[in-house]
Amino acid sequence: LADTTLELQIIPFGINQKLLISRDISQLEKVEHMRRDFIANVSHELRTPLTVVGGFLETLSDMDGAVPDSTRSYFDMMQEQTGRMRRLVEDLLTLSQLENSPTIPQDTEIDINALLSMVMNEARGLSNDRHTITLEADTTLNLTGALEELHSALGNLVSNAIRYTPTGGSIHISWKTRGTDGVFSVKDTGLGIEQQHIDRLTERFYRVDRSRSRETGGTGLGLSIVKHILTRHQARLDIESEFGKGSTFSAVFPKARLVHKTSTPSNQSA
Ligand code: ADP
Numbered sequence: 220l221a222d223t224t225l226e227l228q229i230i231p232f233g234i235n236q237k238l239l240i241s242r243d244i245s246q247l248e249k250v251e252h253m254r255r256d257f258i259a260n261v262s263h264e265l266r267t268p269l270t271v272v273g274g275f276l277e278t279l280s281d282m283d284g285a286v287p288d289s290t291r292s293y294f295d296m297m298q299e300q301t302g303r304m305r306r307l308v309e310d311l312l313t314l315s316q317l318e319n320s321p322t323i324p325q326d327t328e329i330d331i332n333a334l335l336s337m338v339m340n341e342a343r344g345l346s347n348d349r350h351t352i353t354l355e356a357d358t359t360l361n362l363t364g365a366l367e368e369l370h371s372a373l374g375n376l377v378s379n380a381i382r383y384t385p386t387g388g389s390i391h392i393s394w395k396t397r398g399t400d401g402v403f404s405v406k407d408t409g410l411g412i413e414q415q416h417i418d419r420l421t422e423r424f425y426r427v428d429r430s431r432s433r434e435t436g437g438t439g440l441g442l443s444i445v446k447h448i449l450t451r452h453q454a455r456l457d458i459e460s461e462f463g464k465g466s467t468f469s470a471v472f473p474k475a476r477l478v479h480k481t482s483t484p485s486n487q488s489a
Contacts, residue, residue, distance in 0.1 A: 384409030
C-alpha cells in the first residue's frame with residue numbers, strides 16, 4: 220500500500236447514517252506526473268533550437284541587404300512567430316516548474332516600494348503613453364514571499380490590463396489593506412469580460428478572444444501562472460468584470476504574508 224493514494228469521501232444518507240467511499244487515485248496521479256514531465260521536457264528541448272533560430276533571424280534582420288524588400292513582410296512574419304513560440308515555451312516551462320515544486324524557493328520580506336516601482340516602470344513602458352496609469356499604495360505595508368514570482372504575478376495582471384484596454388483608457392493600481400488582508404488590485408477601463416468566462420480564465424490556454432490575445436502577444440498561460448504563484452503564497456485571485464466597461468483583478472494576501480512598517484503612506488500617479 221506504500222505507493223497507493225486513496226481519496227476518501229463521506230456521504231451522509233438516511234437518518235444518522237454515513238457512507239464512506241474510498242477511491243484509489245494512484246494511477247491518476249501517475250498519469251498527471253507523466254503529463255507534467257512530458258511538458259517540462261518538450262519545452263526544455265524546444266528552447267535551444269528556438270533561441271538559435273530567433274538569434275539568426277535577428278542577425279539577418281540587422282545585416283544591410285540580407286533581407287530584400289520584396290520578402291521583408293515574410294521575414295517579419297517569421298520573426299513574429301518565432302517570438303511567439305519562444306514566449307509560449309518560456310511560459311510552459313515556468314508553469315511546469317511551478318507545478319513540480321510545491322513550495323516557494325525563498326520566503327523573504329519584500330520591499331513593496333521597490334516591487335511597485337518595477338511594476339510601474341514596466342507598465343509605463345508597455346503602455347507607451349497610450350493610457351492613464353495611476354498608483355495608490357500603502358507603503359507601510361510590506362509583503363513576504365518569493366520576489367521573482369510575485370513580480371511576475373503582479374506584473375502579469377498589470378500587463379493584461381494594458382493589453383486589454385484600448386488607447387485612451389485608464390489603469391488604476393492599488394496596494395492596501397482590506398480587513399486583515401493585503402490587496403494588490405488592478406482596475407482597468409478596458410474590454411471587460413462576460414460573466415460566463417470569468418471562472419475559466421485561470422485554466423491553461425483559456426482565452427475569451429483568441430485573435431485579440433494573439434495580437435497583443437498573449438500565450439493564454441498568464442493567468443494560470445498567476446494563480447499558481449498566488450496559491451503558493453496562500454493568496455487568491457479575485458476577478459470582477461463588467462463586459463464593455465472594464466475589469467478589476469485582485470491578488471488577495473492573507474495576514475500571515477503581511478509586515479506592517481512604521482513610515483507614512485503615500486499616493487503617486489503617472
Ligand atoms: P493571454 O496571454 O491570452 O492574455 P491570460 O491567461 O493572461 O492569457 O488571460 C486569459 C484571458 O483572460 C485573455 O485571453 C483575455 O481574454 C482575458 N483577460 C485577462 N485579463 C483581462 C483584462 N484585464 N481585461 C479583459 N480580458 C482579460
